[in-house]
Amino acid sequence: MDQFTLNLIVVGATFALYFGIAIWARAGSTAEFYAAGGGVHPVANGMATGADWMSAASFISMAGIIAFGGYDTSAYLMGWTGGYVLLAMLLAPYLRKFGKFTVPEFVGDRFYSGTARVIAVICLLIISITYVIGQMSGVGVAFSRFLEVKASTGLYIGAAVVFAYAVLGGMKGITYTQVAQYVVLIIAYTIPAIFISLNLTGNPIPGLGLFSNATSTGEPLLTTLNGLLADLGFASYTEQHDTTLNMFLFTMSLMIGTAGLPHVIVRFFTVPKVADARSSAGWALVFIALLYLTAPAVGAMARMNLINTIYPNGVSEAPVARADVPDWVDNWEKTGLLKFNDLNGDGLINYTSSKDTNELDVNKDIIVLANPEIAQLPGWVIALVAAGGLAAALSTAAGLLMAISSAVSHDLIKGQLNPGISEKGELMAARVSMAVAIGVATWLGLNPPGFAAQTVALAFGLAASSIFPALMMGIFSKRINSKGAIWGMLAGLTTTIVYIFLHKGWFFVASTASFSDADPLLGSIKSTSFGTIGAIINFGVAYIVSNMTEETPAEVQELVESIRIPKGAGAATGH
Structure with a gap:
């Protein structure tokens, strides 16, 4: 059986599974559409949270970023895992105690302001749309190779799949689909890693293989890799090259941004009790660790493996001829995500650190998907990785679209514009808003502002500067009032957006705009790291404005006191 047919069978089987689950778990009420009826088991919710969390950025892009960035990019691992611990300890149980459907609803009630709720909706939409661009981009990358279509065509197919099961099933359908998607993606990620670790080190556990000796040299694998990179003129893999300040701010931005992601927070509204929210957070951390320890x-x-492919006889010898490259190079070159430009016309692929002599351009997002082919693993493993990459991207895309849909239908339409809307009308509004969000995400995904992990990092910065401070102050400070929260969110979000746009040159005309970071505008702080500064601005403005204006009403202070004692889901508000 040829590889294309095998890909179709495996990917098609997983899609059939997702559609079947969506039909079985179709939402029949707003409670099921927004929060799966609050009846999801903690273990299942932990697995669904893991799938929701481990997006295209984690599955497809993160290892690619690490492969080419080395030590500096370890901040992705530290920030994302540390941030989840922060979310589980400081926010999840208390928000479950509050007992509502959405993050903007909490902000609106805690800060007794419809304006605060609308601003929270705006923040949520900006964050979620930015985040979902990376997922849709990842879908296009996966489809373009394994179904042998253009990336844009793959993006359209992925959008259609998400539309089918997310619009139909709502949070209930998405939750149980994500359980299946987690199983698919974790198997697809670990099996190739085990094979490759065995090939290179003889150790079947990738995390241990990383610190084992390479079978080819008898030296530690990282030492061998550093030697190969040094001979080609690349920076050392294990040394720090970024500034300590930027690396710290970037890690913090990812951490507090994680704790402010609406589509992850809403997962804790789907379990029956506060204790279940804590339990599902623990299970989710276990499921997430399985991938993050392997990445x-x-x-x-x-x-x-990439270097060994180009220099099969060692980097001191001539590189491989273009006519003699393995099939995987040809396969990925057809997608446009890997490019060979024979600058000197010698027919050889020169892979070096110099822009003037380097002839190979590799998109970082293809590394995980191409890994099985590079290592010459069996065809069924290649097909499995295709299914896993799509599962990772589609699961998170569905969660983000759910957050967007609930913000529009529940917080904007029912909460502000039409409070008397019927449940049937609200459910229809939720489905229509999700369909529109899918269309917008698809359009933006055609021209993403960077690799999947980089685009997602921008979303984390936006969440760090807007939603996270509002939630923290709403739970742990009685003094922060509505005016402080409103001006804090506006200040944090606005400064972060302006810095990102200035740093990336998006204020200029399209012909001169750049999708890569220019020189930092403030010291060594890059756009992906500015979320921490935005959060500090948010906290500071909220505190100053609150102390210059009236105190928080007594009933709201009592509500805050009640939320802090996480006993009984919904007890704080009677829901």
């Missing part, structure tokens, strides 16, 4: 090994081993 550094995947990145390092993929980079080594």
Whole structure:
């Protein structure tokens, strides 16, 4: 059986599973559409949270970023995992105690202001749309190779799939679909990693293989990789090159941004009790760790395999001729995500650090998907990775679209514009708004502002500067009033957006705009790191404005006191 047919069978089977689950778990009420009726088991919710969390950025892009960035990009691992711990400890139980459907609803009630709720909706939409661009981009990358279509065509197919099961099933359908997607993606990620670790080090556990000796040299794998990179003129894989300040701010931005992501927070509204929210957070961390402990090994081993492909006889010898490259190079070159430009006309692929002599351009997002082909693994493993990459991207895209849909239908339409809307009307509004969001995300996904992980990092910065401070102050401070929260969110979000746009040159005309970071505008702080500064601005403005204006009403202070004692889901508000 040829590879294309095998890909179709495996990917088609997983899609059939997702559609079947969506039909079985179709939402029949707003409670089921927004929060799965609040009846999801903690283990199932932990698995669904893992799938929701481990997006295209984690599955497809993160190992690629690590493969080419080395030590500096370990901030992605530290920030994302640390941020989830922060979310589980400081926010999830208290928000479940509050007992409502959405983050903007909490902000509106806690800060006793419809304006605060609308601003929270705006923040949520900006964050979620930015985040979903990376997922849709990842879908296009996966489809373009394994179904042998253009990336844009793959993007359209992925959008149609998400539309089918997310609009139909709502949060209930999405939750149980994500359980299946987690199983698919974690198997697809670990099996190739085990094979590759065995090939390169003889150790079947990738995380341990990373620190084992390479079978080709007898030296530690990372030492061998550093030697290969040094001979080609690349920076050391294990040394720090970024400034300590920027790396710290970037890690913090990812951490507090994680704790402010609406589509992850809403997962804790789907369990019956506060204790279940804590339990599902613990299970989710276990499920997430299975992939995150493997990713550094995947990145390092993929980079080594790439170099060995181009220099099969060692980097001191001539590189491989273009006519003699393995099939995987031809396969990915057809997608446009890998490019060979024979600058000197010698027919050889020169892979070096110099822009003037380097002839190979590799999109970082293809590393994980190409890994099985690079390592010459069986065809069924290649097909499985295709299904896993699509599962990762589609699961998170569905969660983000759910957050967008609920913000528009529940917080804007029912909460502000038409409070008397019927449940049937609200459910229809939710489905229509999700369909519109899918269309917008698809359009933006055609021209993403960077690799999947980079685009997602921008979303984390926006969440860090807007939603996270509002939630923290709403739970742990009685003094912050509505005016403080409103001006804090506006200040944090606005300064972060302006810095990102200035840093990336998006204020200029399209012909001169750049999708890569220019020189930092403030010291060494890049756009992906500014979320921490935005959060500090948010906290500071909220505190100053609150202390210059009236105190928080007594009943709201009592509400805050009640939320802090996480006993009984919904007890704080009677829901």
